[in-house]
Amino acid sequence: MDTLLQQLINGLTLGAVYALVALGYTMVYGIIGLINFAHGEVVMIGTMVAFTVIVSLAGSGMPPLLILGIGLLVAVLACMILGWALERVAYRPLRHAPRLTPLITAIGMSIVLQNVAMIIWGRNYITFPPMINKEIFEVGGASFTNVQVAIVCLAALVMLGLTYLVQRTRIGMAMRATAQNPHVALLMGVDINRVIAMAFIIGSALGALAGCMVGSYYEIAHYQMGFMLGLKAFTAAVLGGIGNMAGAMAGGLLLGIIEALGAGYIGDLTGDFLGSHYQDIFAFVVLIIVLMFRPSGLFGERTGDRA
Amino acid sequence: MNLPRKKFPFWQQHWLGLLLLATALLAVPFVAALGGQAWVRIANFAILYVFLALGLNIVVGYAGLLDLGYVAFYAVGAYAYALLASPHFGIHLPFWVILPFGAALACLFGVLLGAPTLKLRGDYLAIVTLGFGEIIRIFMNNLNAPINVTNGAQGITLIDPIRIGDFSFSQTSTILGVTLSGPQKYYFLLVALAILVIVVNMRLQDSRIGRAWQAIREDEVAAKACGINTRNIKLLAFAMGASFGGIAGGVFAAMQGFVSPESFSLMESITILAMVVLGGMGHIPGVILGAVLLTALPEALRYGIEPIQQAAFGRMIIDPESLRMLVFGLALVLVMRFRPAGLWPSSLRRRELAEATD
Numbered sequence: 001m002d003t004l005l006q007q008l009i010n011g012l013t014l015g016a017v018y019a020l021v022a023l024g025y026t027m028v029y030g031i032i033g034l035i036n037f038a039h040g041e042v043v044m045i046g047t048m049v050a051f052t053v054i055v056s057l058a059g060s061g062m063p064p065l066l067i068l069g070i071g072l073l074v075a076v077l078a079c080m081i082l083g084w085a086l087e088r089v090a091y092r093p094l095r096h097a098p099r100l101t102p103l104i105t106a107i108g109m110s111i112v113l114q115n116v117a118m119i120i121w122g123r124n125y126i127t128f129p130p131m132i133n134k135e136i137f138e139v140g141g142a143s144f145t146n147v148q149v150a151i152v153c154l155a156a157l158v159m160l161g162l163t164y165l166v167q168r169t170r171i172g173m174a175m176r177a178t179a180q181n182p183h184v185a186l187l188m189g190v191d192i193n194r195v196i197a198m199a200f201i202i203g204s205a206l207g208a209l210a211g212c213m214v215g216s217y218y219e220i221a222h223y224q225m226g227f228m229l230g231l232k233a234f235t236a237a238v239l240g241g242i243g244n245m246a247g248a249m250a251g252g253l254l255l256g257i258i259e260a261l262g263a264g265y266i267g268d269l270t271g272d273f274l275g276s277h278y279q280d281i282f283a284f285v286v287l288i289i290v291l292m293f294r295p296s297g298l299f300g301e302r303t304g305d306r307a
Numbered sequence: 308m309n310l311p312r313k314k315f316p317f318w319q320q321h322w323l324g325l326l327l328l329a330t331a332l333l334a335v336p337f338v339a340a341l342g343g344q345a346w347v348r349i350a351n352f353a354i355l356y357v358f359l360a361l362g363l364n365i366v367v368g369y370a371g372l373l374d375l376g377y378v379a380f381y382a383v384g385a386y387a388y389a390l391l392a393s394p395h396f397g398i399h400l401p402f403w404v405i406l407p408f409g410a411a412l413a414c415l416f417g418v419l420l421g422a423p424t425l426k427l428r429g430d431y432l433a434i435v436t437l438g439f440g441e442i443i444r445i446f447m448n449n450l451n452a453p454i455n456v457t458n459g460a461q462g463i464t465l466i467d468p469i470r471i472g473d474f475s476f477s478q479t480s481t482i483l484g485v486t487l488s489g490p491q492k493y494y495f496l497l498v499a500l501a502i503l504v505i506v507v508n509m510r511l512q513d514s515r516i517g518r519a520w521q522a523i524r525e526d527e528v529a530a531k532a533c534g535i536n537t538r539n540i541k542l543l544a545f546a547m548g549a550s551f552g553g554i555a556g557g558v559f560a561a562m563q564g565f566v567s568p569e570s571f572s573l574m575e576s577i578t579i580l581a582m583v584v585l586g587g588m589g590h591i592p593g594v595i596l597g598a599v600l601l602t603a604l605p606e607a608l609r610y611g612i613e614p615i616q617q618a619a620f621g622r623m624i625i626d627p628e629s630l631r632m633l634v635f636g637l638a639l640v641l642v643m644r645f646r647p648a649g650l651w652p653s654s655l656r657r658r659e660l661a662e663a664t665d
Contacts, residue, residue: 277449
C-alpha cells in the first residue's frame with residue numbers, strides 16, 4: 001500500500017513536468033502541425049540558464065527564494081526569445097515546404113542547440129544548487145518533499161492560467177481560430193504570424209519552467225537531458241491527442257503515474273524477470289496500446305482524413 | 308509539350324554513364340586505400356548507409372509512412388547475425404544461412420510493427436515507430452539477466468566475418484594478382500548488395516505495387532476507393548523496408564565483428580531519415596547522394612576541423628566533437644531552408660512544389 005501511494009506521489013510530480021513540456025509540443029502542433037523536435041532542447045537550455053543565474057547569484061546574500069525566482073524568470077525570458085527565434089529563423093521560411101522538411105530542420109536545430117549547450121556548459125553533469133531547504137512530509141507511509149509540492153502547485157497554477165489565456169482572451173481566441181483553419185482565420189483578420197510566434201513563445205516559457213522543475217527535483221542537469229524528457233513529453237502529448245491542450249495535460253499526468261507505478265511494480269509483476277531499468281519501456285508500450293484502440297489519442301477528436 | 312520518347316531499356320539509354328560509374332566504383336577502394344584503410348572503411352559505411360537509406364526510402368519515400376524507428380530492424384538483423392555466428396552461444400552458422408534468416412526476422416518485426424499501426428496517420432505513426440525502436444534498444448540493453456541473451460551494454464564481440472569456404476572477408480588475400488585487404492573485400496560485397504537494392508527500388512517504383520504505394524502516399528482514402536488493398540500494401544512496405552534493414556544489420560555485424568546497443572540509438576534512425584529527406588525523398592539518385600553526403604560530411608569534418616582551428620587560433624578552442632555535430636546540424640537546417648524538396652528531388656516532386664507555391 002505504501003509503495004502504491006509513494007509511486008503515485010512521485011508519478012504526479014513527474015507527470016506535472018511532462019504535462020508542461022507536452023503543452024509546448026501540442027500548442028505548436030495544433031496550430032501549424034509541426035513536431036517541434038527542438039522543444040526538448042529548449043527545456044534543457046532553460047534549465048542551464050536558470051542554473052547559471054542561480055550559481056552566480058548564490059554568493060550575493062540575497063534571500064534564496066528571490067534568487068530562485070530571478071533564475072526562473074531569466075530562464076523563462078531566455079527561452080521565450082529562443083522559441084521566437086527558432087520559429088522566425090528555422091520554421092517560418094518552411095511553412096509551405098513538404099511535410100517532412102520542417103521535421104528535418106527541427107532535428108537539425110535540436111542537434112545544434114544540444115552542441116551549443118555542450119560547448120557552453122561542458123559535457124559533465126551539473127549539480128543544481130538546492131535553494132530551498134528540503135522538508136520531508138510523511139503521509140500514510142509515503143514521503144514527499146516541499147519541492148514536490150511546489151512543483152505540482154506551480155504546474156497546476158500555470159495550466160489554469162494557460163486555460164484562461166486560451167479560452168477567455170483575444171489572443172487565445174485567435175489561436176483557437178488559427179488551429180481550426182488558418183486560411184479562414186486570416187480572412188477574419190487574425191495575424192497568423194503573430195499567433196504562431198505566440199504559440200512558440202508560450203510553449204517555450206512553459207518548457208523553461210518545466211526544465212527548472214526537473215532541475216530542482218533531481219538536482220542535476222546535463223546537456224542531453226532535454227532529449228529523453230522531450231521524447232516522453234511528446235509521447236504524453238500524443239497519448240492525450242496531439243493538438244489538444246487538455247489532452248496534453250491529462251496525457252502528461254497519466255504518463256508520469258504509469259511510469260512511476262510501472263517502475264515500482266514491474267519486478268513483482270514479472271517475478272523479478274524484468275527489473276526497474278525497463279521503466280522507459282512503459283511510456284511506449286502504453287502509447288502503442290492506446291493508439292491501437294484510439295488512433296487519435298485519448299482525447300483527440302476523430303477528424304476526417306486531411307491531405 | 309513532351310513527345311513520348313521511344314523507350315529503350317535503362318541500360319541502353321545510359322550505357323556511357325553506367326560505364327563511367329562502374330569504373331569509378333571499382334577505383335574507389337584502391338584510391339581510398341592510399342589514405343589508409345580507415346578511408347576504405349568510411350567508403351564501406353557510406354555504401355551501407357546507401358543500402359539502409361534506400362530500404363527506408365521504400366517506407367517513407369514511396370509509401371509515405373513516416374518511420375522513426377527504422378534502426379530497430381537494422382538492430383534485429385545485426386543481433387541475429389551476432390548471436391548465430393559468435394562464441395557468445397558457441398553457434399557458428401554460415402552467413403548464407405544467417406543473412407536470409409536475419410532478413411526474415413526483421414521482416415517479421417516489420418509486420419509486427421506494421422499491423423497495429425495500420426490505422427494511424429502521419430505523426431501518430433512517427434511516434435509509435437519511434438517508441439518501437441526505443442523498446443527494441445532498451446531490451447538489447449537489458450536482456451543480459453536473468454538469462455544472458457544480448458550481453459547488455461557491453462555488446463557481443465568476436466563475431467565471425469563473412470566466409471565462403473576458406474575465403475574469409477576479414478583477411479588480406481590476393482586474387483588474380485590483385486591484393487585486397489579485408490575492408491576492400493567488404494566494399495565489393497557492399498557494392499553488390501547496394502546494386503541489388505537499387506535495382507529492387509527501381510523496379511518497384513513503376514510497378515503495380517509502387518504505384519499503389521504512391522497512391523496511398525498522396526491520398527489513402529482515394530487509393531482505397533480505387534480498389535487498392537491498403538492494409539496489405541502498407542504491410543508490404545513495412546516488411547520490405549524492414550528486410551533490407553535486417554540484411555544491412557547482418558553485414559554490419561560481420562564487418563565490425565562487434566555489436567552493441569549504442570549503435571542502434573534513435574539518433575541513428577534520425578540520421579537515416581535525414582539522408583532520405585535531404586537527398587530527395589522517393590528519388591533514388593537523390594537518396595544515394597544524401598546517404599553518401601551525410602556519411603562523408605561528419606568524417607570530413609572530423610579530419611578538417613582540428614587543423615583549421617589549429618591554423619586559425621593556434622590551439623583547440625572548441626571541442627572538435629561538438630563542433631562537428633554543430634556543423635552537421637546547421638547543414639541539415641540550411642539545406643532544408645534552401646532546398647526544401649531535398650538536394651536532388653525527382654522531377655515530379657519539383658513540379659508539384661512549383662505548382663503549390665503559385
